[in-house]
Amino acid sequence: MSGTESSRGRTGRPPLTSREQILAAARRIIDRDGWEKLTVRRLAAELGIGATTVYHHVRDREDLLIQLLNQHADQTLSPDLPAEPRERIVAAAVAIHDSLAAWPWAAEVLTTDGFLGRLGESALRMVEAVVAGAVDHGCTPEQAVHVFRAIWYYTVGEILVRTHSEGRRPAGDGRPAFFAGADLSRLPRLAALGDQWPALAARDTYREALRAFVDGLLAQATATAP
Amino acid sequence: MSGTESSRGRTGRPPLTSREQILAAARRIIDRDGWEKLTVRRLAAELGIGATTVYHHVRDREDLLIQLLNQHADQTLSPDLPAEPRERIVAAAVAIHDSLAAWPWAAEVLTTDGFLGRLGESALRMVEAVVAGAVDHGCTPEQAVHVFRAIWYYTVGEILVRTHSEGRRPAGDGRPAFFAGADLSRLPRLAALGDQWPALAARDTYREALRAFVDGLLAQATATAP
DNA sequence: TGGACTTTTGGAACATGTTCCGAAAGTAGC
DNA sequence: GCTACTTTCGGAACATGTTCCAAAAGTCCA
Secondary structure: OOOOHHHOOOOOOOOOOOHHHHHHHHHHHHHHHOHHHOOHHHHHHHHOOOHHHHHHOOOOHHHHHHHHHHHHHHHHOOOOOOOOHHHHHHHHHHHHHHHHHOOHHHHHOOOOOOOHHHOOHHHHHHHHHHHHHHHHHOOOHHHHHHHHHHHHHHHHHHHHHHHHOOOOOOOOOOOOOOOOOOOHHHOHHHHHHOOHHHHHHHOOOHHHHHHHHHHHHHHHHHHHOO | OOOOHHHOOOOOOOOOOOHHHHHHHHHHHHHHHOHHHOOHHHHHHHHOOOHHHHOOOOOOHHHHHHHHHHHHHHHHOOOOOOOOHHHHHHHHHHHHHHHHHOOHHHHHOOOOOOOHHHOOHHHHHHHHHHHHHHHHHOOOHHHHHHHHHHHHHHHHHHHHHHHHOOOOOOOOOOOOOOOOOOOHHHOHHHHHHOOHHHHHHHOOOHHHHHHHHHHHHHHHHHHHOO
């Protein structure tokens, strides 16, 4: 006897590595060394396998990250949401946002083609919540998808900009003026704001604008087809 | 006599290459071979210089792309916008959006840290238009920045998702179902949509949702501090 | 026992962005 | 002319994601 009991009825060389081991090693690296250190070669080294072997258990680096993200979503996203449609939409969007914001390396895969289709069930429940909330508020299914997509784009943009501007001092540091080198006489409002811009841009206003967006989208939808 | 007249009063080895030449060569490569072919080595080869020399005239690949983008913005963004505040905001946002959508490789630099601060004047005029429109509508300067940031995030997200999903067939092709592998019994709304999702997601709804967003933001701002 | 087939493994190689460091080519002052 | 100094140039090298291809290690059937 040579193979373990799970190798029954299976042909081919028995695997020495599993997808779960790879995901676990990736999580270990992220937790221990920081997520910038998660490279394919390092991941392979952590497991004592060749770098190219990783590609037999995971399609891409992207694929790896999406699976890690789904695991994170399973542990983070709470399934209970408010019953009232508008609040339900807002709460689901905020849940998605906060989950992504706490997982900065999600930025690398957020815009992958077909990203939504590769989400796990906990994440999809939030999508469902937004769509269902919109329908319950009186939207048609098509309008509900429209509502979700708009919120999704806004969320993606916020997360991406936020992630890439992490590590910046909130107030003026490097550059002398924020809009340096431009003819400020033609930009009176920006000129008047002056150095306040970085401070204002550092504020977390996701929720506030989200509410405005949801209000606007729902009003628009129910006005178009009441 | 050896140096040209512009090298008067300058010390050091006279440059054989200029930033303008590099930008021109980059544009040439993009137009001729497609923007995926724009690599640092290829760009250097196009000019007959060493790859590392490029880095003496341009800080980064990012830097290069931002400068190209600013040139594009100068030729694309029209300076005349509607006078009415709300329409002015919408028109400026649409101008930014369409300009970026026509420049797909902008996606690589859109989320660069301090991106807005590195924009050229034509682009900043659009930022100014949004902020000024918000102020003219009754917003405080702080609220106006908030309005702009929200619109900016939404626009960035739309552009990035759009860019990365380019080249997809609008209707069902590869994957059997869009939300495959998930327990659809808990996702009734998504299940009901079924295969319609890809078609709905392929629609260009930027303008429509933008209007809703602007309406919601302006209403929220004037309600908070009338 | 032995061939056919299948799956896993991993070394070599490639293109990419980027940094290091030394060489080249000028000017400035003596 | 000679020595400093400054600026530009570019080859070598590195880390990265990824693909190619051949070897390894099993099962299955005659």
